[in-house]
Amino acid sequence: MSRPTINDVARLAGVSTKTVSRVINNSPLLSVTTRAKVQAVIAETGYVPDPQARALALGRSMQVALVHDGALPGVIAEIEAGLLQGLAGSGHTLTTIRLSPSGGVDELAGFLAQHRPSGVVLDPHLARIPDLVAACDAGQVKAVMLGGEQPSPGLIASQDRIAMARLVAWLVRIGHRRIGLIAGPDHSITARERELGYLDAMADHDLDRGPSLIVAGDNGFASGAEGAALLLEVSPRPTAIIACSDEMAAGVVQAAARRGLSLPDDLSIAAFDDTPLAAQVTPSLTAMRVPWAEMAQAAAGLITERTGHNRHTVFVPNLSVRESVSERGKQAGFAAEASSSGS
Amino acid sequence: MSRPTINDVARLAGVSTKTVSRVINNSPLLSVTTRAKVQAVIAETGYVPDPQARALALGRSMQVALVHDGALPGVIAEIEAGLLQGLAGSGHTLTTIRLSPSGGVDELAGFLAQHRPSGVVLDPHLARIPDLVAACDAGQVKAVMLGGEQPSPGLIASQDRIAMARLVAWLVRIGHRRIGLIAGPDHSITARERELGYLDAMADHDLDRGPSLIVAGDNGFASGAEGAALLLEVSPRPTAIIACSDEMAAGVVQAAARRGLSLPDDLSIAAFDDTPLAAQVTPSLTAMRVPWAEMAQAAAGLITERTGHNRHTVFVPNLSVRESVSERGKQAGFAAEASSSGS
DNA sequence: TTGTAGGCGTTATCAG
DNA sequence: CTGATAACGCCTACAA
Numbered sequence: 001m002s003r004p005t006i007n008d009v010a011r012l013a014g015v016s017t018k019t020v021s022r023v024i025n026n027s028p029l030l031s032v033t034t035r036a037k038v039q040a041v042i043a044e045t046g047y048v049p050d051p052q053a054r055a056l057a058l059g060r061s062m063q064v065a066l067v068h069d070g071a072l073p074g075v076i077a078e079i080e081a082g083l084l085q086g087l088a089g090s091g092h093t094l095t096t097i098r099l100s101p102s103g104g105v106d107e108l109a110g111f112l113a114q115h116r117p118s119g120v121v122l123d124p125h126l127a128r129i130p131d132l133v134a135a136c137d138a139g140q141v142k143a144v145m146l147g148g149e150q151p152s153p154g155l156i157a158s159q160d161r162i163a164m165a166r167l168v169a170w171l172v173r174i175g176h177r178r179i180g181l182i183a184g185p186d187h188s189i190t191a192r193e194r195e196l197g198y199l200d201a202m203a204d205h206d207l208d209r210g211p212s213l214i215v216a217g218d219n220g221f222a223s224g225a226e227g228a229a230l231l232l233e234v235s236p237r238p239t240a241i242i243a244c245s246d247e248m249a250a251g252v253v254q255a256a257a258r259r260g261l262s263l264p265d266d267l268s269i270a271a272f273d274d275t276p277l278a279a280q281v282t283p284s285l286t287a288m289r290v291p292w293a294e295m296a297q298a299a300a301g302l303i304t305e306r307t308g309h310n311r312h313t314v315f316v317p318n319l320s321v322r323e324s325v326s327e328r329g330k331q332a333g334f335a336a337e338a339s340s341s342g343s
Numbered sequence: 344m345s346r347p348t349i350n351d352v353a354r355l356a357g358v359s360t361k362t363v364s365r366v367i368n369n370s371p372l373l374s375v376t377t378r379a380k381v382q383a384v385i386a387e388t389g390y391v392p393d394p395q396a397r398a399l400a401l402g403r404s405m406q407v408a409l410v411h412d413g414a415l416p417g418v419i420a421e422i423e424a425g426l427l428q429g430l431a432g433s434g435h436t437l438t439t440i441r442l443s444p445s446g447g448v449d450e451l452a453g454f455l456a457q458h459r460p461s462g463v464v465l466d467p468h469l470a471r472i473p474d475l476v477a478a479c480d481a482g483q484v485k486a487v488m489l490g491g492e493q494p495s496p497g498l499i500a501s502q503d504r505i506a507m508a509r510l511v512a513w514l515v516r517i518g519h520r521r522i523g524l525i526a527g528p529d530h531s532i533t534a535r536e537r538e539l540g541y542l543d544a545m546a547d548h549d550l551d552r553g554p555s556l557i558v559a560g561d562n563g564f565a566s567g568a569e570g571a572a573l574l575l576e577v578s579p580r581p582t583a584i585i586a587c588s589d590e591m592a593a594g595v596v597q598a599a600a601r602r603g604l605s606l607p608d609d610l611s612i613a614a615f616d617d618t619p620l621a622a623q624v625t626p627s628l629t630a631m632r633v634p635w636a637e638m639a640q641a642a643a644g645l646i647t648e649r650t651g652h653n654r655h656t657v658f659v660p661n662l663s664v665r666e667s668v669s670e671r672g673k674q675a676g677f678a679a680e681a682s683s684s685g686s
Numbered sequence: 687t688t689g690t691a692g693g694c695g696t697t698a699t700c701a702g
Numbered sequence: 703c704t705g706a707t708a709a710c711g712c713c714t715a716c717a718a
Contacts, residue, residue, distance in 0.1 A: 003456060005711055016689045021713060031687060048457050052398040053711035056694050061395055063438070073420045073619065081413065084441045093458065095406070096437050098427045113346060114391050115436065221623050250623040257625045276416065280564050280593040281624050282600045348695055359705040364697060372703060396695030399710050 004045040013041040024049055051093075060116045063093040064303050067108060067132070068123035069101055072219050074246060074275035075292055076123060079146065082293035083121060086300025092118065105131045112139035119144060119303030121296065125219060127187035144299040146292070147190040156295045156302070156313050160190050160272075163288050163317035164197025164242075165204070167270060170319065171240050172205050175328030176268065179207065180238035182217045182227035182248050190290075191219070194244045194272060213238065217248050224251025232259060232267075239328050240268035246277045249285050253324070264326040274320050283323035290317045347388040356384040367392055394436075403459045406436040407646050410451060410475070411466035412444050415562050417589060417618035418635055419466060422489065425636035426464060429643025435461065448474045455482035462487060462646030464639065468562060470530035487642040489635070490533040499638045499645070499656050503533050503615075506631050506660035507540025507585075508547070510613060513662065514583050515548050518671025519611065522550065523581035525560045525570035525591050533633075534562070537587045537615060556581065560591050567594025575602060575610075582671055583611035589620045592628050596667070607669040617663050626666035633660045 006024075010017040015034060022030050023038045041047075055061035066083060068076050083094055095117065099107055105128060112120070112135065120136050122129060124147030133154075136143035145155050149162075171179055181198045184191025195214070202209035212234045217223035224243050228251065231238055243249035249271030253263065261267050263283050271278050274289035295315055302313070349367075353360040358377060365373050366381045384390075398404040409426060411419050426437055438460065442450055448471060455463070455478065463479050465472060467490030476497075479486035488498050492505075514522055524541045527534025538557070545552035555577045560566035567586050571594065574581055586592035592614030596606065604610050606626050614621050617632035638658055645656070 006713095007711080017712080018690085018714090019688060022688090025713090029687060034687080048453075050399075050711055051458060052395055052404055053694095054713080055395040056393075056399050056696090057711075057713040059694075070424065073417075077416045077420055080439065081441075084439065094439050096423065096427065096439060098424075110391075115394060221619070247623065250625075254623070254625045254627065276564070277620065277623065280590065280597070280620065282593075282597045284597065349697095350695080360695090361697080361705060362703090365704090368697085374703065377704085393695050396710090397697075399694090399712090400696040400698080402710075 003050075004047045006047070006049070009038065009041050009045060009047050012045065013038045051091075055116070060118055062091055063095045063115070063117045064119040064121060064300065065095045065097055065111065065115070065117045066121050066123070067097055067099060067126065069099045069104065069126055071123075071125050072245060072247065072273075074277050075125070075273055078275055078292040079121070079123070079296040082296025083300050085293070086297035087304065090300070090304040092300075092304060099126070101127065104128065105135055108132055109135045109139065112136065112141050117141060121146065121299050121303075124148070124190045125184070125188040127185075129189060142303050144302050146295050146299060147193075147290075149193055154302070156299050157315065158190070158290055158295060159314065159316045160288075160290065161193040161197035161200065163290075164194045164272070165201040167242065167272075167288050167319065168198055168201035169205070171242075171268070171270065171325070172201075172207070174325075176240040177207060177328075178236055178238040178240070179213070180231040180234070180241040181214045182224055182231070182241065182243040182252065183214060184217060184219045184244040184248075186216075188219070191244055198242065217244065219245040219248060221247045221251040221254075224248025225255040226251075228252040228255035232256070232261075238267070240270065240325065242270045242272070244272050246271045246273050246275050246285065246287060249287070249324075250277060250281045253281055253283070253285075264324050268325040268328070270325055272317075278320070279322065286322045286325040287320050288317045289320045291315050346393075347390045349390070349392065352381065352384050352388060352390050355388065356381045394434075398459070403461055405434055406438045406458070406460045407462040407464060407643065408438045408440055408454065408458070408460045409464050409466070410440055410442060410469065412442045412447065412469055414466075414468050415588060415590065415616075417620050418468070418616055421618055421635035422464070422466070422639040425639025426643050428636070429640035430647065433643070433647045435643075435647060442469070444470070447471065448478050451475055452478045452482065455479065455484050460484060464489065464642050464646075467491070467533045468527070468531040470528075472532060485646050487645050489638050489642060490536075490633075492536055497645070499642050500658065501533070501633055501638060502657065502659045503633065504536040504540035504543065506633075507537045507615070508544040510585065510615075510631050510662065511541055511544035512548070514585075514611070514613065514668070515544075515550070517668075519583040520550060520671075521579055521581040521583070522556070523574040523577070523584040524557045525567055525574070525584065525586040525595065526557060527560060527562045527587040527591075529559075531562070534587055541585065560587065562588040562591060564590045564594040564597075567591025568598040569594075571595040571598035575599070575604075581610070583613065583668065585613045585615070587615050589614045589616050589618050589628065589630060592630070592667075593620060593624045596624055596626070596628075607667050611668040611671075613668055615660075621663070622665065629665045629668040630663050631660045632663045634658050 010020045119142040122145045133143050183195045215227040215230045217227050271285040271287035274287035278285040278287040349363050353363045462485040465488045476486050526538045558570040558573045560570050614628040614630035617630035621628040621630040
């Protein structure tokens with residue numbers, strides 16, 4: 001026979017379909033005996049509710065949508081992995097949709113209206129986040145945003161600003177004074193916070209944070225290389241460059257190497273995010289690790305859970321020390337030890 | 344009012360719902376006038392069919408599932424991008440599911456039975472591909488496999504074996520004789536073909552292809568580094584190493600750099616796949632470019648199309664020349680070099 | 687605590 | 703060519 005339906009189960013268990021339905025949905029008002037009886041039949045028959053039928057009746061499909069625009073594939077991959085793990089066993093399915101860089105709002109609204117997912121996870125680097133969140137609210141869909149400092153409902157926060165300040169402080173402590181920054185795109189919330197963290201810390205330490213030390217990037221590899229070319233021209237030359245993404249940092253490495261600099265002795269490089277890429281370039285990158293996968297997993301929980309338990313939704317990045325940063329001042333003999341090595 | 348349904352459209356157009364249904368599904372037997380009339384109403388009302396209801400009635404949901412096991416994230420990202428593009432505008436949605444490395448067959452079968460996607464795309468590096476394909480067939484779901492030499496229905500082929508042979512031939516032409524290989528995992532079809540291509544070409548050129556020149560990897564970064572460590576011990580030392588994935592090649596770079604080798608002068612490195620990673624390590628990797636995104640797009644077409652037009656489904660990789668390979672002088676002194684730079 | 691009737695939006699069947 | 707009518711599998715009223 002084909003797949004059993006709820007009616008088959010009901011018949012076999014000698015109850016009504018609604019009772020079976022209640023068992024499936026963990027309705028609290030059910031006698032222990034009927035529940036057990038029904039569950040036995042379910043187990044026997046291998047019955048699984050049909051998501052399509054449920055979606056039709058409910059007006060809501062059991063899928064969560066990951067929305068991104070194709071930027072920072074490494075971060076997206078981490079998020080996807082985290083979501084997949086967080087969703088496993090919840091009966092939810094992961095659907096990925098890619099917004100065209102422009103006019104994504106209508107696309108998203110259309111998708112929501114048509115597919116009515118139970119939740120949406122927004123890539124932290126997405127432009128126009130506020131509009132997108134609004135679209136989700138309008139569509140009665142739980143939206144979860146990843147990244148951002150302020151803990152708020154529907155936000156899995158990461159303290160990037162504080163983390164960046166700590167990174168700078170650490171560089172200062174090991175002797176760096178001229179520290180350049182390759183920032184991310186303005187529209188990215190996390191990119192802005194990282195830049196603010198840099199400014200905070202440079203001010204705290206009373207260091208030069210003039211515009212010549214800050215160049216704009218778009219989080220991509222090429223813009224990292226271009227940014228490095230710019231920063232390596234300023235004089236006095238920075239002894240360290242922080243890039244706001246792993247890809248840009250990889251670009252800095254390549255640009256520096258092509259100019260004949262020896263890394264990390266002539267230039268220290270620090271990255272942010274710490275996706276697998278950070279450990280895979282040479283020299284491996286010291287990077288602030290943003291736990292994207294864990295954050296995504298938490299996001300999955302937020303969407304899945306019936307209760308709006310806003311438990312542990314603030315994450316704090318921590319430093320992965322690798323090879324790309326060296327001490328400054330004394331002799332650069334202290335080869336950085338790989339405290340945490342990637343896969 | 345809420346979203347218009349097919350009935351609203353029917354009423355407004357003064358026809359039956361079935362007629363509207365026929366319009367939506369491009370049924371050939373429809374008078375031009377009624378079709379036009381209905382389409383006008385559809386345009387006015389902004390009617391969009393409900394995928395859930397359609398899925399329930401059809402017993403098949405308009406989604407295609409990308410199945411992978413988490414290995415080679417770079418390749419998966421490319422495939423995902425290609426699918427997203429190929430699916431755009433087709434009304435299909437992309438669902439990603441991750442199989443646990445073991446026992447994935449049951450997982451997949453369960454998913455198919457429950458969600459009845461219109462198609463499944465299988466990651467080329469997945470173990471147990473045959474079982475998975477069988478599961479798809481059993482579930483009446485179109486399965487498309489990416490990679491593999493033999494063009495066959497449901498296969499988007501890539502001539503990896505030939506491409507690898509060409510890569511080797513090219514290395515030989517520019518002076519390399521001792522060429523090591525870091526192979527991929529046995530269970531991967533593409534990995535096997537790449538290894539065969541290497542053996543073909545080495546035999547053609549009558550070069551040493553003894554077991555000491557071939558080490559097994561798992562496509563991951565770490566295994567590339569480990570493989571390199573092994574290959575750099577054999578004597579005479581290889582002047583070039585081919586890694587069967589970008590990640591492994593990146594590992595070779597790191598391992599070589601840590602031993603103080605200068606790249607590409609002391610060692611040439613070639614990669615396979617040519618995901619973004621290949622261009623982002625330093626030195627940038629010369630790599631055989633496998634057009635995963637295009638292949639995935641073709642896969643999407645195969646699933647989407649009503650007709651089984653097996654058009655252009657064989658792809659051929661081509662070489663991206665970058666920095667990691669250098670010509671080898673005719674004054675072949677591998678022996679001298681091997682002894683001079685032994686760790 | 688459990689059952690009955692009806693509807694969610696679409697498609698297929700089978701007449702006209 | 704077109705249109706009633708019955709599924710598809712589940713869920714939410716409303717009763718009992």
